[in-house]
Amino acid sequence: MNPLPKGLVFGVVGLWIGSAVLQLLLADSQATRGQIGDMFGAVNALFSGLAFVAIYASLRAQHQESVEQQRQFAKQTALAALTAYAEITKSMWLQNVDQFRSVPANANNLEAMEKRYAEMMEARDALKRILDRGDLLSPSTSARSTSL
Numbered sequence: 001m002n003p004l005p006k007g008l009v010f011g012v013v014g015l016w017i018g019s020a021v022l023q024l025l026l027a028d029s030q031a032t033r034g035q036i037g038d039m040f041g042a043v044n045a046l047f048s049g050l051a052f053v054a055i056y057a058s059l060r061a062q063h064q065e066s067v068e069q070q071r072q073f074a075k076q077t078a079l080a081a082l083t084a085y086a087e088i089t090k091s092m093w094l095q096n097v098d099q100f101r102s103v104p105a106n107a108n109n110l111e112a113m114e115k116r117y118a119e120m121m122e123a124r125d126a127l128k129r130i131l132d133r134g135d136l137l138s139p140s141t142s143a144r145s146t147s148l
Helices: 006-026 030-041 041-102 107-133 139-145
Strands: none
Touching: 006 030, 030 041, 041 107
16 A cells, blocks of 8 residues: 655645644634634544544455455465475376386286375375365365366
């Protein structure tokens, strides 16, 4: 949020000083000056109310910005976790491919590959449970993560 423009600040201060000078020049006695000051009581209440509204609006905007930052952080965390999962899965897959290319195909090798695949799927499901429990994924992201 930008600070108040200098012209606005100087204008308000100028009006305040100008009203004091006008009171001194136009009012003859202290009693008359007091009556003039009393006339501005409603204006004082109005500006106090406006200041309260401005403070409330500022706090509300800060709260909304904080909520948005938390949401963005949660998305970044989920994305980092999914990226790490993808890298680990890719590494495991390439390692398995290299390992099983060097041995002849038979039933035992096929069983070992199926076991390794099941381990990878368990790891995926465990990661999904962690992410869901932490409420890091939005419903749209959660639906996409089930297709991993």
